[in-house]
Amino acid sequence: MFLILDALAAGEGKRLSSLDVIGAGPRAIAGLLEMFNVPYKIMRIEDYLRSKWRGFDVLLVSAMSMDEPAVNKAVMMFKGPKILGGPITSELSVVGKLNFDLGVWGEGELALEMLLKKGLSSGFIPDSLEGIPNLIFPGGKLTKISYLKSQDMRRFRPSTEAIRFYNTIPHYKSARVYVEVVRSCSNFNRPKIGASLDICKVCQACYKQDLRKRLICPQNIPPGCGYCSIPYLYGTPKSRDVDDILSEIRALVRLGVRRVVLSGADFLEYGREYLVDGPLTHPSIPGPNIKALKSLLEGVKSISDEHNVFFEAENVKPCLVDEEVARLLGKYLRGSPIHIGVETGDPSHAEVIGRPCRPEDSLKAIKLLKEAGLRPYAYFIHSLPGQTRSTAKNTIKVMYEAFRLGSEKITVYKFRPLPGTAFSGYRVKVDNYSREIARTAIDLNKMRKRELLGRRIAVIIAPSYRRGSIYAYPVKGGPVVRIKARKRFRVGDILTVRIIKVLSDRLVEGLPEN
Numbered sequence: 001m002f003l004i005l006d007a008l009a010a011g012e013g014k015r016l017s018s019l020d021v022i023g024a025g026p027r028a029i030a031g032l033l034e035m036f037n038v039p040y041k042i043m044r045i046e047d048y049l050r051s052k053w054r055g056f057d058v059l060l061v062s063a064m065s066m067d068e069p070a071v072n073k074a075v076m077m078f079k080g081p082k083i084l085g086g087p088i089t090s091e092l093s094v095v096g097k098l099n100f101d102l103g104v105w106g107e108g109e110l111a112l113e114m115l116l117k118k119g120l121s122s123g124f125i126p127d128s129l130e131g132i133p134n135l136i137f138p139g140g141k142l143t144k145i146s147y148l149k150s151q152d153m154r155r156f157r158p159s160t161e162a163i164r165f166y167n168t169i170p171h172y173k174s175a176r177v178y179v180e181v182v183r184s185c186s187n188f189n190r191p192k193i194g195a196s197l198d199i200c201k202v203c204q205a206c207y208k209q210d211l212r213k214r215l216i217c218p219q220n221i222p223p224g225c226g227y228c229s230i231p232y233l234y235g236t237p238k239s240r241d242v243d244d245i246l247s248e249i250r251a252l253v254r255l256g257v258r259r260v261v262l263s264g265a266d267f268l269e270y271g272r273e274y275l276v277d278g279p280l281t282h283p284s285i286p287g288p289n290i291k292a293l294k295s296l297l298e299g300v301k302s303i304s305d306e307h308n309v310f311f312e313a314e315n316v317k318p319c320l321v322d323e324e325v326a327r328l329l330g331k332y333l334r335g336s337p338i339h340i341g342v343e344t345g346d347p348s349h350a351e352v353i354g355r356p357c358r359p360e361d362s363l364k365a366i367k368l369l370k371e372a373g374l375r376p377y378a379y380f381i382h383s384l385p386g387q388t389r390s391t392a393k394n395t396i397k398v399m400y401e402a403f404r405l406g407s408e409k410i411t412v413y414k415f416r417p418l419p420g421t422a423f424s425g426y427r428v429k430v431d432n433y434s435r436e437i438a439r440t441a442i443d444l445n446k447m448r449k450r451e452l453l454g455r456r457i458a459v460i461i462a463p464s465y466r467r468g469s470i471y472a473y474p475v476k477g478g479p480v481v482r483i484k485a486r487k488r489f490r491v492g493d494i495l496t497v498r499i500i501k502v503l504s505d506r507l508v509e510g511l512p513e514n
């Protein structure tokens with residue numbers, strides 16, 4: 001029996017946020033095991049650490065860099081072959097450091113399929129690992145890097161049955177279940193902080209539209225924004241087949257899923273690779289593939305209408321949003337949140353950190369999407385390399401402007417230097433400007449939450465994570481709602497509540513109607 005441990009966002013072993021999120025990665029691994037008729041179970045790492053389960057032969061862990069402490073605790077409890085995957089392995093040394101037998105780098109499907117074929121399906125690490133791409137050995141050595149193509153994505157189908165393993169926190173009947181529609185990002189611009197501008201002057205790849213030339217940087221700077229490892233880990237964007245996505249969603253809905261996130265680093269990349277001759281390495285030229293997006297969204301809408309399921313798209317790149325795109329998203333996803341990365345409010349800072357879009361593009365996208373009936377959430381990062389008094393002031397200005405234009409939530413993250421990125425070697429320096437950016441977000445979010453007072457919204461009951469309290473999530477997204485009631489509810493029950501109190505910038509209180 002295989003154990004897939006979902007450690008994503010578990011940190012030290014106790015998830016503090018994203019309690020209503022079920023990511024797509026572990027179900028993708030489960031789909032591969034089902035192809036080989038291998039019995040398995042998925043567990044959240046917190047449940048495994050608490051229950052000290054035994055009886056598994058092989059351990060597969062999916063984690064991010066921040067989850068190293070939780071993974072370390074879990075791996076010490078396990079006897080048998082252990083394989084580590086997910087964004088955590090972008091730091092190659094982590095495989096040996098955490099005592100794993102093997103790691104899988106970037107896209108894991110091909111490597112795991114070959115391992116299973118060569119004997120892993122019988123419960124042991126094969127003797128010969130020759131020819132298997134994306135494998136990391138405990139010494140830190142990585143075999144040949146390989147990226148999937150759009151046509152490869154069709155061979156690997158995420159398991160839908162596996163969703164039933166998520167019956168603690170989060171629970172599949174109330175959580176936002178991520179369904180991957182497109183993988184990776186087309187931003188093959190490079191940050192200019194730390195680059196030799198003399199070499200850039202000769203090269204010019206970042207400023208031109210030669211798609212093949214944009215794949216390689218003569219200075220070996222990883223592609224993408226300096227704080228993000230997505231293009232380096234997953235290559236150029238690739239979209240899943242529309243029928244595969246819709247049949248996955250239908251199967252999940254049949255099992256009781258009510259909230260679906262159409263997942264991708266940028267939803268608007270969907271089908272864009274079919275518009276170019278060559279690798280899709282330009283973040284905004286050509287624009288979105290309207291025909292492909294429309295066919296996906298039409299299918300999604302018909303499932304939504306038939307089964308009363310709520311959909312949202314994960315992220316959009318602001319420079320791909322124009323009037324036509326906003327109208328299209330508004331037609332099919334009206335009333336749903338939409339996530340827009342602004343990151344910095346300073347145009348020159350945006351350029352030197354490798355952003356594909358300017359702050360003004362983000363503000364324009366927020367305005368258009370709001371007017372089209374969506375609910376934009378804006379994202380910023382403080383303490384980025386290159387942050388100065390002036391960039392921070394501009395960021396705060398843009399935060400207020402994003403708020404004024406109708407952003408429903410302003411989220412600020414602290415910069416984390418990720419392995420495999422251009423900023424991997426940078427130290428995080430939190431200064432007074434960083435604190436001011438973080439404070440501004442809290443103030444703006446509280447103001448927005450106060451606007452909810454007296455409003456009636458539909459919420460879905462969540463599993464209880466504090467004795468004596470009932471929590472729920474707004475069906476259409478929004479802050480967690482603490483329910484003021486003595487009555488018992490079942491996870492997945494939907495009810496209407498009136499918001500009566502703002503408890504924090506992330507939590508409100510609601511009184512059930514009737």
Ligand code: SF4
Pocket residue numbers: 189190191195199200201203204205206207216217218219220221
């Ligand atoms: S690809 Fe590298 S060398 Fe070329 S312009 Fe971009 S950062 Fe400069």
